[in-house]
Amino acid sequence: MRACLFDLDGVLTSTASVHAAAWKEAFDEFLHEHDASAAPFDIDRDYPAYVDGKPRRDGVRDFLASRGIELPEGADDDAPDAHTVSGIGNRKQGLLLEVVKRDGVQPYPGAVRFLEAARDAGLRRAVVSSSENCQAFVEAAGIEDLLEVRVDGVSVREQGLHGKPAPDTFLAAAQELGVPAAQAAVFEDALAGVEAGRAGHFGFVVGVDRAHQADALKEHGASVVVNDIGDLL
Structure with missing residues (x-):
């Protein structure tokens, strides 16, 4: 990846x-x-x-x-x-x-550790959200410097992208990073999001189980399910 x-x-x-x-x-x-x-x-x-x-x-x-x-x-x-x-x-x-x-907006400590580890390992990093509040939330959470690209609800509206469960937003982020979908991993907690990852033929789709729906995440396209992305470190 x-x-x-x-x-x-x-x-x-x-x-x-x-x-x-x-x-x-x-x-x-x-x-x-x-x-x-x-x-x-x-x-x-x-x-x-x-x-x-x-x-x-x-x-x-x-x-x-x-x-x-x-x-x-x-x-x-x-x-x-x-x-x-x-x-x-x-x-x-x-x-x-x-x-x-x-x-305020609080980042998950495990997510911050994972973002830092991904940066240190030389992996490209993007945030892909359906929310039009994405930029404000990223800034409020203090993680803006750990992300290189943002594709969000504003991008959907301005670029005419289809929102999740269509893969458009993830594909747009991968393209902006200059990385083929097959060499990118998607990290999602929403069923619509893991569907988007599967539909875009990404190399790996990580389901984050915040709502006690591990089985549903797998059924909708998750390659693996974790409770927090920090668990992957």
Whole structure:
């Protein structure tokens, strides 16, 4: 392997749970307004199945589709209380930033050790995230100098890439690093992410089991599953 391509939330930083909580609050508010009898968003079931690892609007669409709900797309600047795909996404974004502003962003110690070891071994390193907050989170976590390339939700929007589970973002990162997919390893905690690694025919796909779903990670394409990437050292 010549390069490591890391997802951010749940792999390098402990922000996946913050994303999940923000999604739950945003969806539960919408569901109650849409149908007071609707079952709430289930973090353990709905988050990994429909939202985790995907671009924001894709997550909104996929979860709503699971409930038989279809909404207009809306516009980027829709109000957080708008019953549109963009509105719900903006509601989640506002909730997320409130929590991050209050609590900050913490990298996993094992991830920092792995990034440092990869750098020292001469391996190329990229962060590949569906989040449009990726750059701010990387900076807040203090790991920006350990990563050479960033492909994120902003890249998806600006370059017209397909988000995970399509392999586009990982392939774009490998290309920017100048490394063939077969010589790069993907590190992911989301089912959509390991699917993307498999679809892109990467040399190795490491599943990081933060949500007690080791079997599902393997079924979706992980070559190996660990609890933390520091375990690989």
